[in-house]
Amino acid sequence: MHPSSAFQLVFGTSSIKMAFGRLSAIVSIALAATQVANGAVTKRVTCATGHVTVNAACCKLFPIVDQIQRDLFDGGECGEEAHSALRLTFHDAIGFSIHGGKGGGADGSILVFNATELQFHANGGIDDITSRQFPVFQETGLTPGDFVHLAGAIGTANCPGAPRLKFMFGRPPPVAPAPDLTIPEPTDSVTAILARFADAGFSPREAVALLSSHTIAAADVVDVTIPGTPFDSTVGTFDTQVFLEVLLKGKLFPGNGSQPGEVLSPLAGEMRLQSDFVISQDRRTACFWQAMVNDQERMVTEFRDAMAKLQVLGQKNLIDCSDVVPVPKAFKGPIKFPATFSRKDVQVACPELPFPNLATVAGPAPTVPPVPGS
Ligand code: HEM
Ligand SMILES: *[C@@H]1O[C@H](CO)[C@@H](O)[C@H](O)[C@H]1NC(C)=O
Numbered sequence: 001m002h003p004s005s006a007f008q009l010v011f012g013t014s015s016i017k018m019a020f021g022r023l024s025a026i027v028s029i030a031l032a033a034t035q036v037a038n039g040a041v042t043k044r045v046t047c048a049t050g051h052v053t054v055n056a057a058c059c060k061l062f063p064i065v066d067q068i069q070r071d072l073f074d075g076g077e078c079g080e081e082a083h084s085a086l087r088l089t090f091h092d093a094i095g096f097s098i099h100g101g102k103g104g105g106a107d108g109s110i111l112v113f114n115a116t117e118l119q120f121h122a123n124g125g126i127d128d129i130t131s132r133q134f135p136v137f138q139e140t141g142l143t144p145g146d147f148v149h150l151a152g153a154i155g156t157a158n159c160p161g162a163p164r165l166k167f168m169f170g171r172p173p174p175v176a177p178a179p180d181l182t183i184p185e186p187t188d189s190v191t192a193i194l195a196r197f198a199d200a201g202f203s204p205r206e207a208v209a210l211l212s213s214h215t216i217a218a219a220d221v222v223d224v225t226i227p228g229t230p231f232d233s234t235v236g237t238f239d240t241q242v243f244l245e246v247l248l249k250g251k252l253f254p255g256n257g258s259q260p261g262e263v264l265s266p267l268a269g270e271m272r273l274q275s276d277f278v279i280s281q282d283r284r285t286a287c288f289w290q291a292m293v294n295d296q297e298r299m300v301t302e303f304r305d306a307m308a309k310l311q312v313l314g315q316k317n318l319i320d321c322s323d324v325v326p327v328p329k330a331f332k333g334p335i336k337f338p339a340t341f342s343r344k345d346v347q348v349a350c351p352e353l354p355f356p357n358l359a360t361v362a363g364p365a366p367t368v369p370p371v372p373g374s
């Protein structure tokens, strides 16, 4: 039965005069009918811990979520570990091809075959988070793949504005390390980056959506003299600020001069990745990039959907345990130009789309502080 016919059934003409008390009973009947109409009545299980989930198999994850928050994320912070736990999900999962012949995808191989995968040039700096995760991974008893992808979802949820990522449970242990040269580098061309994403099953639009992650990101190794240098001025918030700031004309290098993989940055203390910049300017991606600016809803929806694909690459028969993932705090926009910047500083590369009207933060141009603990 279609939900609207269920609605007509209970809200016939005679029901218009009905008393308020009866209305709530009828609304719950309508909701139940809607669930039947959607295919399956969603069963709910109350775990021994009091948490509610759709599948009893997810119950054991609630205490593990608390443990990961305590032992890995300093009690639930959107800090260095949360940022790098998200990066790790990408570097683990992208070692995969829809044509076969690469790695096992979102399998946690980066954690247990670290002796191999951490040698890859693109994994520079990743050893910090794998060595931080390793003892916590062992405490939880999860498989490496479930651990890496649950930790990524939890760490992301600690950042205000982030979507609540899905978590699919039940990955088997990885069988082999991923091969080298599957992870895009900031020195790569747009063509090479889009080809690699396409090989893993992602469109140019999905690639841009995944780069929303760089709103909670900083670089340690692009310029080793300035660890923890953020990609936007609001590195602790999952907002669209990075899509704006990558479009701002560059004037300086934040550290020891020009390094491979960076271009001139608009702000002191901020790094503008070459790959983000060229993707923001390329005909194939510029309009997807610009459309994200100040559109929190679009960014969150597209990032959540692309992450849901990324985090199950190469996996099958998983159980949906998304309701163990903490609910992120909301971010109330709009975003603003950093102080002293305005529309005249934007390198518009999608002229057919109107550029949003944004206010400018008051005061002198900021120096973006590094992420603590980097
Ligand atoms: C074109 C593709 C990409 C390139 C070239 C790229 C490149 C980089 C580079 C160079 C860094 C800084 C590393 C360092 O110096 O420490 C970085 C950081 C980061 N990346 Fe990406 N990235 C890409 C896509 C992604 C995707 C798809 C995700 C997640 C879905 C992601 C998440 C992150 C995060 C969260 C950080 C910050 C880590 C931290 O602050 O500790 N990146 N990325
Ligand atoms: C690599 O894996 C070993 C276990 O095989 C673990 O003890 C170690 O902490 C890991 N190191 C890094 C840098 O991830």
Ligand SMILES: *[C@@H]1O[C@H](CO)[C@@H](O)[C@H](O)[C@H]1NC(C)=O
Residues within 6 Å of the ligand: 225, 256, 257
């Ligand atoms: C800074 O860059 C110069 C080359 O441009 C290099 O010789 C020097 O070693 C770098 N300094 C540090 C501390 O890395």
